[in-house]
Amino acid sequence: MKRLLILxxxxxPAPAAAESYAGCNKDQIRVIATALRSAKAxxxxxxxxxxxxxxxxxxxxxxxxxNAEEVRANLKSIIxxxxxxxxxxxxxxxxxxxxxxxxxxxxxxxxxxxxxxxPSFFYLPPLAALQPGARRSDNGTREGTIxxxxxxFNRVASTQDHCYSRTECTTMAxxxxxxxxxxxxxxxxxxxxxxxxxxxPVAGKPAAAD
Numbered sequence: 001m002k003r004l005l006i007l008x009x010x011x012x013p014a015p016a017a018a019e020s021y022a023g024c025n026k027d028q029i030r031v032i033a034t035a036l037r038s039a040k041a042x043x044x045x046x047x048x049x050x051x052x053x054x055x056x057x058x059x060x061x062x063x064x065x066x067n068a069e070e071v072r073a074n075l076k077s078i079i080x081x082x083x084x085x086x087x088x089x090x091x092x093x094x095x096x097x098x099x100x101x102x103x104x105x106x107x108x109x110x111x112x113x114x115x116x117x118x119p120s121f122f123y124l125p126p127l128a129a130l131q132p133g134a135r136r137s138d139n140g141t142r143e144g145t146i147x148x149x150x151x152x153f154n155r156v157a158s159t160q161d162h163c164y165s166r167t168e169c170t171t172m173a174x175x176x177x178x179x180x181x182x183x184x185x186x187x188x189x190x191x192x193x194x195x196x197x198x199x200x201p202v203a204g205k206p207a208a209a210d
Contacts, residue, residue, distance in 0.1 A: 024091035024117075031122055032089045035142040038127060039191075040082040042143055046191040047075035058170055059190040061177030070181055071190075074157035078150045078187070087113040087150075094119050104139075105149045112153045121145060127192060144188040151184045159184040 021029050050056060050072040052063040060071055081087060092099045098106040099118035106116045127141045140148075151159040162183040163169040169189060173180035180186045 019085040020088045022088060022090040024089060028091050028117075028122060029089075031142070032117065035126065035146055036082055036087065036089075039143040039146040040079055042127065042191050042195045043075055043079050043082075043147055046187075046194050047072050047079065049194040050075070053194075055190060055193045057173070058193070059173055059186045060180045061173040061175075064177075067177060067181060071187075074151060074159075074181075074187065075191075077156040078147055081113050081150050081153065081156055082146075087115060090114060090116050092116050092118055104145050107149050107152050109152050109154045109158065112155045113150065115146070115149050127195065140188055141192060144192050147191050148184045148188040151187045157187070158182075159187065161185070 021032065024032065050068050052068075056063055056068070056071075060067065094100065096116075096118075098116055099120075102120070103118050104121045104124060105118060107114065121142065124139060124142045124145060127143045129141075151157040159182055162179050163172050163185060165185075166189055169180070169183060169185050172183070173186065
């Protein structure tokens with residue numbers, strides 16, 4: 001094997017983070033474990049928030065019952081992938097294939113649930129550190145990146161990368177709901193918006209009701 005696989009055992013019988021780590025140091029394991037726990041909780045809230053809402057329209061286009069059920073099912077599949085403890089987080093080097101560009105993470109869709117994390121992943125902010133409108137926030141969060149990557153797996157949602165930015169993905173959703181539902185960033189941005197962003201002043205987003 002390319003790297004030694006380090007098994008991380010938890011006292012909690014219900015895994016809340018990755019079951020295994022490859023090529024990761026102690027600090028990286030701590031960051032990943034925290035991000036996975038947070039991603040699971042945030043995606044659960046996102047799944048229960050699916051409805052005819054401004055957030056849904058922004059990232060998935062026109063609301064229909066069938067489309068909403070598909071979005072909810074995909075979010076639940078992401079939750080299951082984390083909850084089952086089968087995620088392997090592999091920490092890659094900047095010069096490794098898949099990390100030699102501007103990537104934060106990548107996966108082989110038919111190789112569940114091995115998630116390759118690039119060095120730049122660890123410079124992303126956690127969701128709670130986001131400041132809407134700040135340039136650092138444009139690239140998303142650690143939790144959002146995990147949601148994005150897990151959605152790519154064929155056993156989860158088989159998503160593609162039809163767009164990569166909030167502006168592009170919003171535009172795509174308004175004109176092509178089917179592509180939006182098949183887009184990994186749409187799940188990332190939706191999850192971020194209905195959780196932390198729910199009460200933040202996002203441009204073009206109505207103020208949250210008290």
